[in-house]
């Protein structure tokens with residue numbers, strides 16, 4: 001698979017990404033599997049992973065401004 005932005009090689013990598021769940025709460029998901037471009041900052045999240053992210057975020061209560069959650073498939 002090639003990057004649609006720069007044509008670089010896409011590689012699977014684990015990273016941490018912030019997700020806004022409300023106006024006051026952000027969840028950082030650690031160990032998230034993404035497909036990362038080796039040539040530019042572009043990345044993709046596969047549909048299957050995104051569905052799991054939705055499930056994980058739905059369980060977060062968002063009582064703190066910042067919460068760090070480890071991604072588990």
Ligand SMILES: [Zn+2]
Pocket residue numbers: 003004005006007008037038039040041042
């Ligand atoms: Zn790229």
